[in-house]
Amino acid sequence: MQIANAYSILYSIEDNRDLKLCNSSSWQVREQRKKSKHIKHKMSDTENKAITSNSPSIVVYWLADSRADRILLLLEELELPYVIQKFERGPDKLAPAELKKIHPLGKSPVIKDGDKVVAESGFIIDYLISKYGKEKHLKPTNEEDLFQYNYFLHYIEGSLMPILVMKYIFLNLQKQAPWLVKPVVNGICNKIDQLYLGPNIRAHLDFLEGELKQRKWLAGEQFSGADIQASFTLEMLLKRSNANEENVPNLSRYVAAMRERPAYKRAMEKVGKSCIAE
Numbered sequence: 001m002q003i004a005n006a007y008s009i010l011y012s013i014e015d016n017r018d019l020k021l022c023n024s025s026s027w028q029v030r031e032q033r034k035k036s037k038h039i040k041h042k043m044s045d046t047e048n049k050a051i052t053s054n055s056p057s058i059v060v061y062w063l064a065d066s067r068a069d070r071i072l073l074l075l076e077e078l079e080l081p082y083v084i085q086k087f088e089r090g091p092d093k094l095a096p097a098e099l100k101k102i103h104p105l106g107k108s109p110v111i112k113d114g115d116k117v118v119a120e121s122g123f124i125i126d127y128l129i130s131k132y133g134k135e136k137h138l139k140p141t142n143e144e145d146l147f148q149y150n151y152f153l154h155y156i157e158g159s160l161m162p163i164l165v166m167k168y169i170f171l172n173l174q175k176q177a178p179w180l181v182k183p184v185v186n187g188i189c190n191k192i193d194q195l196y197l198g199p200n201i202r203a204h205l206d207f208l209e210g211e212l213k214q215r216k217w218l219a220g221e222q223f224s225g226a227d228i229q230a231s232f233t234l235e236m237l238l239k240r241s242n243a244n245e246e247n248v249p250n251l252s253r254y255v256a257a258m259r260e261r262p263a264y265k266r267a268m269e270k271v272g273k274s275c276i277a278e
């Protein structure tokens with residue numbers, strides 16, 4: 001049973017963490033009510049009416065400015081009911097220690113599906129599509145597109161993300177360096193950027209531009225889980241490289257098309273943003 005869009009319920013929990021219930025099932029709601037003694041929200045009639053008994057109970061542990069946006073996109077594409085538990089980053093930009101209670105690495109995204117804890121965005125995407133998304137066709141069935149789907153699911157986290165994370169770390173290092181050592185820190189960071197990060201980012205931009213010149217989406221003419229995995233990362237790539245529609249027209253067209261998807265818009269609404277790379 002699937003419940004499209006429509007409603008979300010905001011619970012206030014005593015420990016100041018927001019638990020946002022989206023597109024929920026009756027089972028979920030009742031369980032959630034049982035678990036939390038501190039719920040202040042009273043469900044409306046519409047919310048109660050939309051409730052059913054056999055939906056999956058998926059909780060997304062979502063961290064601000066993180067790859068967890070991918071999972072919201074996916075769940076909206078799949079039109080599955082889910083709960084978002086939101087975490088903010090600390091002043092050090094790291095995830096709060098509470099996330100370690102969900103999974104020992106303390107990273108996001110991580111989800112709970114029933115009693116299963118599932119980590120790693122690429123794995124979460126493939127897991128949810130395989131388990132609940134058969135009729136949504138987010139995983140190609142023909143050999144060539146499936147080959148690209150698997151490649152890009154791994155490429156995004158294995159090759160592209162590490163470069164972008166390094167770029168982010170060095171940028172922050174420069175911003176946070178005390179004035180006395182700033183010239184030295186800037187010198188080192190600029191050299192790394194010039195010798196390593198810059199050329200690598202250029203190579204990724206050229207590679208992706210070439211791939212997207214050949215087809216609409218990463219794994220063919222059909223939108224797939226590989227695009228969901230790429231969503232967060234490609235927006236970041238464009239933002240951090242200052243690339244635009246003039247030098248990467250196909251990549252820019254791709255990101256713009258992603259942002260136009262109704263599921264993307266619904267996911268962003270749920271976390272109060274207009275786009276991933278806001």
Ligand SMILES: N[C@@H](CCC(=O)N[C@@H](CS)C(=O)NCC(=O)O)C(=O)O
Nearest residue numbers: 066067094095107108109120121122
């Ligand atoms: N390869 C993992 C990476 C997970 C990851 O590093 N997430 C970042 C957010 S984008 C995180 O939780 N950072 C917080 C921290 O390291 O404290 C995945 O794709 O899920």
